[in-house]
Amino acid sequence: MRRVWIAGFSALVVAILAFVFIGLPEKPGRESNDLSVSTYQSETGRSPTGRDVTGGNAEGNDFGNEERFAYYLNLADDLPPMPRSLDGTQVDGELRADAHGNLIIEPDIRRVFDYFLSTVGEDDIEQVKARIALHLAETLPDSAARQAWELFERYEAYGAALEALPQHDGTVAGMGESLKQRQQLRQEWLGQNVAEAFYSFDDAFDNYTLARMAVLENDSLDADEKAARLQALEDDLPAPLREVRERANQPVRVSQDVAALREAGASEYEIRAVREAALGREAAERLEALDRQREQWDRRYADYRRAVAEIAASGLAQEDQEREVARLREATFDEQEQRRVQALDRMQDGQ
DSSP states (O other): OOOOOOOOOGGGGGGHHHHTTSSSSSOOOOOOOOOEEEEEEEEOSSTTTOOOOGGGGGSSOOHHHHHHHHHHHGGGGGOSSSOGGGGGOOSSSSOOOOOEEEEEEOOOHHHHHHHHTTBBBOOHHHHHHHHHHHHHHOOOOOHHHHHHHHHHHHHHHHHHHTTTOOOOOOOHHHHHHHHHHHHHHHHHHHHHHHHHHHHHHHHHHHHHHHHHHHHTOOOOHHHHHHHHHHHHHHHTHHHHHHHHHHHHHHHHHHHHHHHHHTTOOHHHHHHHHHHHHHOOHHHHHHHHHHHHHHHHHHHHHHHHHHHHHHHHHOOHHHHHHHHHEEEEEEEEOSSHHHHHHHHHHHHHHHH
């Protein structure tokens, strides 16, 4: 089963993100935590859960984690080319060791694992594990590579345990309980320091989102009280998360500013200047291109609707009119556009 834990935020759908986020796989954070695995092992031990973590065709035998690491390194000798989805990409994340050759625990480790795990389905899981083992061996000293492999096996086991959790019921209380269960699993499989390095950003977002939903659903608060509490939550956000939200909100604010400028009769040059100042030159150019596409679409659809009106006024029988409209639609739009046109027609004709 694919276990891909990859992230992004959007201010427009923060409530929906909250509902889904706490019931789905994790998203990566960006904090740094230069903690060596030697410290991690001293706190958690080699097997904090007392459970064996096995994988792939190495399962069901007496292999330890080092033997499995060697097994997948040998398997890497016969790997096919990288999957197409990774063409033109580089491994997301940098793996580092300290002066003693121990793995440094930081969020990049999780991103490296997720980079390779994202190809499950294109590669089988055996090939994915072989690619991970090879990357660890090529980028880390021997001791750190073996430590990283052990951590990968724990990360994979945590993912399997996460999938077994029951779904929450959609309430704030239910989502809060789901978050606690996930955090407990992280502690059990990864240990506190790794869990914090991998998921502190996620937890900050989850906690903020739950608190925000609790305010919005509190019927005892009036609109002003809700606004004040929501602003207080915003003010208390950690700086990295506040920056992410501000970046996510910026396109929305620019779109609102542009709409107001157009209503006031601003020129395209003025609109371009506002977009470029807020979002940068490339983004402004992309938005201009989208504007042109929308304008072209609007003209095509308007021409089509005028032709539909002429057919309706032609005096043809209803069945013949429908046949002519279908022929016009097929001649004017491609297959994907036709579905959109039919939806727009239903809206127009229902007015």
